[in-house]
Amino acid sequence: MAATTLDLRNVPPAERHPRIHEAFDDLDSGEALELVNDHEPKPLFYEMQAEVDAFDADGYEVEQRGPTEYVARLPKR
Template sequence: MENSNTNILNATLLHPSIKHATIFARYDELKPGEHFILHNDHDPKPLYYQLVQQKGEVFTWEYLEQGPEWYKIKITKK
């Protein structure tokens, strides 16, 4: 079972040059059925398309909070 403190990734704390690589690495660490919550200060929809392009449709993308200040997305590996 995942620890609720470790399955949160606050992208606002990441330097832009490593942001997407860090998110992809976190996704790759997941086992099927596991998830993490991505916190961001803008809609990361371009990241969604990048994940689909590189990984295929092997994940779910669920908005838990959708602005205007914060976006929280639950990303689950199928």
């Protein structure tokens, strides 16, 4: 599965979700958006699950790689 990576650690919080949604919309079916973040993106998971039909919640993964580094994979159906 191809993935597009978006590093959000230096993006102001107010700009993060719009950028995520824009990048996710640009994906083709079967691709995934990989996010690098400074916190666990649990609220984003619930937002995507509730609002984005193409989001594959069952395929969602998140890994903590350090105290302030989380990598989440958001697959698109």
